[in-house]
Amino acid sequence: MSREDPRVPHHFESAEQQTESARLGMWVFLATEILLFGGLFCAYSVYRANHPDVFYYGTQFLDKHLGALNTMVLICSSFTMAWAVRCAQLGERRALMVLLSMTLLCAALFLGVKAIEYRQKWKHGLLWARKFRAEALERSPTKAGATWAETASAKTTMAAPDGQPTSGPAASNPLTTGTKALAATAAFEDRTSIPPAGTAPAGVVSGKKSSAAKPSERTPPENVQVFFSIYFLLTGLHGLHVIAGMLAIGWILRRARRGEFSSGNFLAVDLVGLYWHLVDIIWIYLFPLLYLIH
Amino acid sequence: MAHPSDNYLTHTRGIKSWLLTLDHKRIGIMYLVTILGAFLLAGIFALLIRTELLTPGQTIVTADTYNRLFTLHGAIMIFLFVIPGIPSALGNFVLPLQLGAKDVAFPRLNLFSYYLFVFGAALMVLSIIVGGVDTGWTFYTPYSTDKARAGVIPVLTGVFLLGFSSIFTGLNFIVSIHKLRAPGMGWFRMPLFLWGLYATAIMQILATPVLGITLLLLIVERVLGVGIFDPGLGGDPVLFQHFFWFYSHPAVYIMVLPAMGVISELVSVHSHKHIFSYKMIAWSSVAIAVFSFFVWGHHMFVSGQSAMANMIFSALTFSVAIPTAVKVFNWLATMFRGAITLTTPMCYAVAFLSLFAIGGLTGMFLGSLATNVHVTDTYFVVAHFHFTMVPVGVAFIGGLYHWWPKITGRMYSEKWGRIGCAVFVAGFYVTFVTQFIMGTHGMPRRSYHYLPEFTALHQMSSAGALAMATGLFIAAGTFIHSLVKGLPAAANPWGGASFEWQCPSPPPHDNFTETPPAGDPYDMSDWEYHPEIRGYVRKT
Numbered sequence: 001m002s003r004e005d006p007r008v009p010h011h012f013e014s015a016e017q018q019t020e021s022a023r024l025g026m027w028v029f030l031a032t033e034i035l036l037f038g039g040l041f042c043a044y045s046v047y048r049a050n051h052p053d054v055f056y057y058g059t060q061f062l063d064k065h066l067g068a069l070n071t072m073v074l075i076c077s078s079f080t081m082a083w084a085v086r087c088a089q090l091g092e093r094r095a096l097m098v099l100l101s102m103t104l105l106c107a108a109l110f111l112g113v114k115a116i117e118y119r120q121k122w123k124h125g126l127l128w129a130r131k132f133r134a135e136a137l138e139r140s141p142t143k144a145g146a147t148w149a150e151t152a153s154a155k156t157t158m159a160a161p162d163g164q165p166t167s168g169p170a171a172s173n174p175l176t177t178g179t180k181a182l183a184a185t186a187a188f189e190d191r192t193s194i195p196p197a198g199t200a201p202a203g204v205v206s207g208k209k210s211s212a213a214k215p216s217e218r219t220p221p222e223n224v225q226v227f228f229s230i231y232f233l234l235t236g237l238h239g240l241h242v243i244a245g246m247l248a249i250g251w252i253l254r255r256a257r258r259g260e261f262s263s264g265n266f267l268a269v270d271l272v273g274l275y276w277h278l279v280d281i282i283w284i285y286l287f288p289l290l291y292l293i294h
Numbered sequence: 295m296a297h298p299s300d301n302y303l304t305h306t307r308g309i310k311s312w313l314l315t316l317d318h319k320r321i322g323i324m325y326l327v328t329i330l331g332a333f334l335l336a337g338i339f340a341l342l343i344r345t346e347l348l349t350p351g352q353t354i355v356t357a358d359t360y361n362r363l364f365t366l367h368g369a370i371m372i373f374l375f376v377i378p379g380i381p382s383a384l385g386n387f388v389l390p391l392q393l394g395a396k397d398v399a400f401p402r403l404n405l406f407s408y409y410l411f412v413f414g415a416a417l418m419v420l421s422i423i424v425g426g427v428d429t430g431w432t433f434y435t436p437y438s439t440d441k442a443r444a445g446v447i448p449v450l451t452g453v454f455l456l457g458f459s460s461i462f463t464g465l466n467f468i469v470s471i472h473k474l475r476a477p478g479m480g481w482f483r484m485p486l487f488l489w490g491l492y493a494t495a496i497m498q499i500l501a502t503p504v505l506g507i508t509l510l511l512l513i514v515e516r517v518l519g520v521g522i523f524d525p526g527l528g529g530d531p532v533l534f535q536h537f538f539w540f541y542s543h544p545a546v547y548i549m550v551l552p553a554m555g556v557i558s559e560l561v562s563v564h565s566h567k568h569i570f571s572y573k574m575i576a577w578s579s580v581a582i583a584v585f586s587f588f589v590w591g592h593h594m595f596v597s598g599q600s601a602m603a604n605m606i607f608s609a610l611t612f613s614v615a616i617p618t619a620v621k622v623f624n625w626l627a628t629m630f631r632g633a634i635t636l637t638t639p640m641c642y643a644v645a646f647l648s649l650f651a652i653g654g655l656t657g658m659f660l661g662s663l664a665t666n667v668h669v670t671d672t673y674f675v676v677a678h679f680h681f682t683m684v685p686v687g688v689a690f691i692g693g694l695y696h697w698w699p700k701i702t703g704r705m706y707s708e709k710w711g712r713i714g715c716a717v718f719v720a721g722f723y724v725t726f727v728t729q730f731i732m733g734t735h736g737m738p739r740r741s742y743h744y745l746p747e748f749t750a751l752h753q754m755s756s757a758g759a760l761a762m763a764t765g766l767f768i769a770a771g772t773f774i775h776s777l778v779k780g781l782p783a784a785a786n787p788w789g790g791a792s793f794e795w796q797c798p799s800p801p802p803h804d805n806f807t808e809t810p811p812a813g814d815p816y817d818m819s820d821w822e823y824h825p826e827i828r829g830y831v832r833k834t
Contacts, residue, residue, distance in 0.1 A: 010804070011390075011397035011474070021399045021473040028465045032503045039507030039537060043522055046533060129527035130519025223528030229520035233511070 019267055026271045030278050033241075037282055040234050044289065047226055057220060058227030059293040061126050063117060067291040070113045071283065077106030078280040081249075085273040088266035093259060096269070100253045103276065107246045114239055121228070128232050132225035234286055238279070245279045248272045301703070305803040316401035319801065321408050322387030323701070326694075328412060329383050332374035333687075335419070339367035341763055344725075344756040350744050360742035361428035368431030369449065373456050374415050376683055377545065379690045380552035381498075382411070382463055385491050388697055389467060391794035391801060392485045394476025394809045399469040407462035414455030421445040421452070430740065432538060435523040435531040439515055447513055454509045457502045460548075464498030467491050476793065478812035485792040485815040486562075486575050490555020493579040497544045497551075497586065505541035508534065532597050539590035547586040550650075550682065551579055553689035554621055557643050560692055561625045563790040564640035565632030568816045570624045578617035585614045595666050604663055611661035618654055622647065637788070638711030638772075642692025645719045646685045653681030656730070671740075674733025677726045684722055691715075691769060698773070699787045703800040704780030705828065706772045714768030721761025728755040784829020791818045795830075 012018040048055045084099035120126075125133030252272050255261065261269060302319045312320055343363050346353045355363065386404065390397050398404050421427055424445040429437040438446050471492050475484065511522050512534070521527030523534045562569040569575065591599060591607030625647060634640065656678040659665045669675060699705055728751045729737075737748050744752065786795040792815040797806050821830040 009397075009401070011395060011399075011401070017473060021469050024472055025400060025403075025465055025469045028468055028499055032461050032465070032499055035500060035503035036507050039504045039511070042537075043511070043533065046530070128518055129521025129524070129529070223521075226521050226528045229522060229527075233514065233520060233522070237510075 015264075022267055022271060023274075026274050030274065033278055034282075037234075037237065040230070040237065041285075041289075044230055044234070047230065051221065051223060051226070053221035054224050054227050055293050058224050058231070059291065061121075061124075061228075062231070062291045063120070064291050066113050066117050067287050070110050071287045073106050073110045073113070074280045074283050077103045077110070078277055080106065081273050081276045085266070085269055088256075088261050088269040089263060091261070091263035093256060093261070096256050096261065097253060100249055100256060104246060104249050104253070107242055107249070111239065111242060114235065121232075126228055128229040129225040132228060134220075134225075231290055234290065238282055238286060241279045241282070245272075245276050248275060300802060301798065301800040302803050303703075303800055314405070316397070316405055317803065318386050318390050318398050318401065318404060319701075321404050322383055322385075324408055325378065325386060325411070326383040328415065329375055329379055332370050332415060333379075336367050336370035336375060337763065337766065339363050339370070341759060343367060344759040346742055347744070347752045348756050350746055350749060352742070355742070357742050358428065359426075361740070362422075362426035364740060365427050365430055366422060369427070369453070370418065371683075372431055372545075372549075373453055374418065376549045376686050377460060378411065378456075378463075379686070380556060380693060381467070381491055381494055381548075382408075382460075384556070384690070384693050384697060385467065385487075385552060386463070387701060388794055389470060389488065389491060390474070391700075391797065391805055392488055392792050392815075393470060393474050394479065394793045394806060394812065395470065395474040396804050396806070398466045399474055400466050403462050404466055407459040407466070410455050410459035410462070414452040414459060417448045417452030417455065421448040424448060432542070433509075433512065433534075434538075435512070435515075435534040436525070438512055438534075439524045439531075441516070447516060450509045450513050454506055454513075457506045457509070460498050461502045461506075464495035464502070467495040468499065471495075476809045476812050482573060482576065483812055483815060486558035486569060486572065486579075487552075487555035489576040489579045490551045490553075490558070493583040494548050494551045494555075496580075497548050497583050500587070501541045501544040501548070504537060505545075508537040508541065511537075532594075532599075535594050535597055536590070539593045540587075543590040543593065544583075544586040546682065547582050549686045551582060553646070553686040554579065556689045556693035556696070557625060557646050558621075559790070559792075560639045560643035560689075560696055561628050562816050563696070563788045563818070564637055564643065565629045565634045566789055566818055567628055567632035568814075568818070570627035570630075572816065574620050575624050578620040581617040582614060585610070585617070589614060592661055592666070595663060596670050608661055608663050608666075612658065615654065615658055622651060622654075636712070637695075638706070638708055638715060639692045639696035639788075641712050641715040642688050642695065645715060646688045646692065649681055649688060649719070649722065650685040653678060653683075653685060656681060669733055671738055672733040673729040673737045673739055676739050677729035677733055680722075680726050680729075684726075688719075694773075696788070697794070698776065699783030700794055700799045700801065702777060702780070703783050704776045705783050705787065706776035706780055710768060710772045710775075714765050714772060716765070717768060718762050718765025721758045721763075721765055724758030725755050725762060726758070728752075728758070781828065784824075784827045786821065786830040787828060789818050789821045789823065789830040791815055791821065 008015050008018055012021070080099045080102040084096055084103060087095040087099060125131070127133075249272060252261075252268050255268065302317055305317075306315075312324065315321060315324075342355070343360070346355050346360055346363070386398070422445075427443065427445045427449045429443065429446065433446070433450065437443065438450075471484070471488060511520070514520050515523050515529070519527055521529040523529045523531050525531055558569060558575055589607060589611045591603055592611045595604050595607075625643075656674070660669070660675065660678055695706065695711060732748055732751050732755075735748070737744060783799045785798050787799075788795070791813070793806075793810060793812075794801075796810045820833050822833050823829075824831050
């Protein structure tokens with residue numbers, strides 16, 4: 001394209017230079033996005049390294065099936081997005097619009113499933129630290145949780161009829177002092193009480209682990225609420241990115257309807273596509289890190 | 295460009311043509327005005343702090359107000375002056391000119407980041423009205439998670455927005471440098487200021503998002519109570535320190551590297567000599583950018599991190615001294631046997647070298663574990679910090695004098711420029727050398743009260759601060775005088791060979807009618823002085 005092309009801003013020599021600049025800019029922006037999530041992934045790693053039991057325990061309360069469904073949905077949306085970019089390249093307006101709409105639909109489906117998950121958590125009080133209700137751990141909000149509850153009650157007497165934790169045979173094991181911790185977690189609901197010093201976390205680089213024991217799936221460990229905090233932070237921030245991506249897709253869908261794209265001019269579709277793939281790939285990491293912990 | 299007098303200042307008129315401009319030069323000037331306003335505000339806080347410290351105990355403000363004063367002085371200076379000063383104000387103006395480009399790669403994004411900056415700055419200043427924040431500029435938990443402290447959220451949101459403004463500026467600069475270099479300008483034919491800005495932009499891209507998420511976590515911690523940093527909910531307050539310094543240590547180089555870029559320009563141009571060892575200066579910028587990511591733990595030697603981590607961080611800290619020293623020696627070698635003209639920018643460049651050498655070397659004292667533990671949280675740290683950060687301000691003012699003729703098309707009074715510089719630097723030494731002495735004697739930082747035996751030193755320090763303010767007001771006077779009565783500036787008043795001196799002063803809207811041929815930006819032998827225009831002209 002010549003310098004005279006009116007669509008090329010005055011400070012670019014050619015459309016090619018503009019495209020290259022925009023793509024580089026988008027890639028750099030994606031790098032900053034990854035680093036934004038990087039902080040949370042780092043928090044995740046630090047807490048998981050220091051308190052592995054919390055993660056092994058907390059993960060049972062997440063619904064693997066819904067998580068897997070959402071993963072499928074997002075992978076599909078990435079596929080339709082990539083196909084949409086190809087259609088934009090070929091200048092097929094109709095197909096582009098259909099595929100962008102399908103991508104939007106997948107994104108909406110994802111948020112819908114996420115909303116169901118959040119609602120379940122909200123109902124059971126499995127929320128971030130301050131809102132966390134410790135007695136929720138005794139219920140069985142998910143299948144995984146149910147298995148746990150059954151086995152737990154079969155093996156030990158974790159909960160007395162009045163719902164208050166009592167020491168069962170498990171408490172005699174010095175490595176599973178979970179019942180005491182449960183009482184401590186219950187105290188968090190009431191923010192006026194200060195937790196016992198013993199539950200305060202170890203320094204990040206002190207190398208001290210909160211529990212030397214083999215992580216147990218049976219007894220609620222100390223500070224299990226932190227797992228749900230991290231769950232909500234990671235999925236919440238990701239959810240915001242999904243919404244931002246939907247807005248961007250909606251924007252290019254509108255432009256596509258007006259016929260603004262052609263085989264020589266599809267930069268915006270390309271860039272939004274890159275962004276959407278990033279949103280997907282972050283979920284691809286979130287799913288195993290939160291739902292599939294063994 | 296229709297008329298010779300048509301320049302970027304007169305190209306379009308009206309307030310709207312400024313507020314909605316996409317011209318990097320005008321955006322640079324808007325940044326400049328905003329940043330200087332913040333500088334004035336934070337400077338007033340500094341003077342209030344020094345006035346309070348004239349006597350032990352309460353002098354003019356209560357202990358609580360004092361805590362707010364030093365917090366706001368630090369936060370505003372750092373986030374609204376030192377970090378954006380050189381890249382956003384001078385960088386925006388100079389970078390496309392030095393590249394031989396018509397604008398930055400994304401002019402709209404540039405304007406957007408300016409408004410993010412203004413909005414963030416406004417939120418920070420708003421917090422003063424809401425009641426003031428007294429956490430220190432580092433926002434350490436648990437101070438910052440304490441519900442009783444008002445105004446923390448607006449400040450954090452402000453800094454979060456400023457961070458994204460800084461990220462977008464960095465993104466713009468990276469893409470501009472990659473894609474908009476004039477034909478024939480290879481990486482090693484760029485002026486060193488651009489290398490400084492490039493290394494800075496890389497750090498802005500890599501470190502600032504981490505600050506963003508940290509501040510976001512802190513906000514969420516306050517609003518929802520997620521228990522990431524709050525030990526009462528099972529969180530870890532030390533993790534905040536790690537996150538914060540993972541950004542904030544690179545951030546000190548985000549502040550210093552552009553300053554070093556400016557100094558490379560000033561030293562070479564005003565010595566009328568080719569920069570000594572161009573490639574070493576360029577690579578040392580990159581080396582500093584890389585090393586700076588691995589030393590954050592040296593801010594946390596007493597936070598309870600393991601002895602092993604302390605030793606590793608201490609050793610890595612020393613590595614930063616190597617590229618820094620490479621730069622300093624190269625600047626000295628550039629000046630050696632050069633035809634030095636002690637113009638005002640050169641005075642500021644020399645001041646930078648003298649102050650930064652002390653700042654850098656005391657950094658080595660603090661990097662060694664035993665000394666660090668001894669002087670942690672004393673005035674020694676305060677003095678060291680100011681000996682590294684104020685040179686950034688010095689380089690900023692020096693750079694402003696250097697590019698002032700290009701920005702405004704007018705010259706300033708060299709005599710008063712030099713006097714202002716001398717008064718400022720003398721005042722600085724008095725202010726902060728006394729603080730080194732107090733620090734080694736155990737004067738704790740962030741305290742409005744002190745033992746009576748420190749009184750004399752504190753009063754000397756306050757007198758020095760007054761001298762610094764005087765020097766700055768003289769400098770401000772020269773700028774205002776120049777705007778009103780300054781002589782018209784030549785296109786190339788200093789004899790520099792980089793692109794920005796090859797377009798008229800002030801530059802036309804499009805910068806260059808024709809991109810000049812790219813050559814060695816430090817080969818100044820082609821330019822000779824013509825006294826009648828007070829500037830240099832290329833030999834014919």
